[in-house]
Amino acid sequence: MFKKILIANRGEIALRIIRACKELGIKTVAVYSEADKNSLHVTFADEAVCIGPAESRNSYLKVPTIMSATMVTGADAIHPGYGFLAENANFSEICHESGIKFIGPTAEMIRTMGDKAMAKYTMKANNVPVIPGSEGIVDDVVEAKRLAEGIGFPVIIKASAGGGGKGMRVVREGSEFELAFVTARAEAEAAFGNGDVYIEKLVLNPRHVEIQVIGDQHGNHYHFGERDCSVQRRHQKLIEESPSPALDQELRDRMGAAAVKAAKAINYESVGTIEFLLDKDKNFYFMEMNTRIQVEHPVTEMVYETDLVKQQILAAAGEVIDVPNNRPKGHAFEFRINAEDPDNNFRPSPGRIESLNFPGGLGVRIDSHIYQSYSIPPYYDSMVAKLIVWDKDRNSAIQKAKRALGEFIIEGIKTTIPFHLDVLEDERFISGDFDTSFLENFKPRNKN
């Protein structure tokens, strides 16, 4: 087992990993930028190392500095969290060559599956249904436009290293293409340090249903059912749930089997997620694989009664992972609390938290790095907390979510809490019959 893990991340996920390490009896090292010196992950880690200025590319994305911090503190493994270097194959390779265990897949696995374009090619070769699109990464804007015209508009430009809606643009007609392509590339470069993009046909009004998988170093692969992430704004997930209201056990078994097959195809190790689009006729298409722990992993943890981050660390340490063939129990939601103003087109709202009250009670979980008087820096992601609720069924979980969101007070910044409360009153949301276009047509009840 590892003696000391360096966490190459910040915010709530750094804290989440520290918690798992502490329970496993592993020492932790936090790294932080100058803008994060008052952050909780610095407080709760056993050691902390400042790795540079606020800008991510000079701190959380700066590989030589992170490797130096690892050597200086004597850590024997690095957990990358999500975002930043989590899906950077070169980083995984550098760790390996330096004798440091990267808690995630090998460079080769990231290159095959983490690279969204190559992943799709691999899936196609393994007879998993895929969406029409470019055969791989497209660099040249003229060639890209010609390809898009061949696929037929609307198309979607996606960052190969991406996730979270960054480096992603929908293009409805040819005249919008050039600007969208250039902006997507710039955004991808800024967020992931990799500007590669690919192009896909836009499947209209699908549900976003993803399967959680895990693999160990002994060839064992399992799935933990699905998460439904159809409540998205500009491809950024806002509410996730498990199980999906659209799946029965038969479809869950089939999608789970497809996901396990995908993981086995590359002998995947660590936790990962296979994202599918599910159309209204219940056909599912492989979209991409995320070769990391995901933001929304807690909903799976609640309904499968497991700790995915601990499992990920154990798998990385070479232990045999054994998952009984269990089924989801009850229902869980996750609400992303972002420092954004829902009344002003979700514009970012960084600033100082003047007053804070976290909700509590049975089946209520908060994963967050904020505290009263904490200042949210403008340099990083806007997510400040995740509220996860669990109850025996979907309707009970909705009631619990309303109660918990009502107790959740954050003063000093604007947040998405009022937005979530509005969604919970929406008839379509309550019915469970909605798709990824849900928010485009959503009207909050206090407006018209």
Place this chain on the structure above:
Amino acid sequence: MLCIVEAMKLMNEIESDVAGTVARIMVDNARPVEYGQLLFLINPD
């Protein structure tokens, strides 16, 4: 489009409300800005 304002990792394309000529740029590249801050002086056509 006049510029891109980056906030919390999102790139926001800022468009001009009027057609015209940029007379003066009031901020430096890659410096933090606040809500309501003057960015450009524009001579309308």
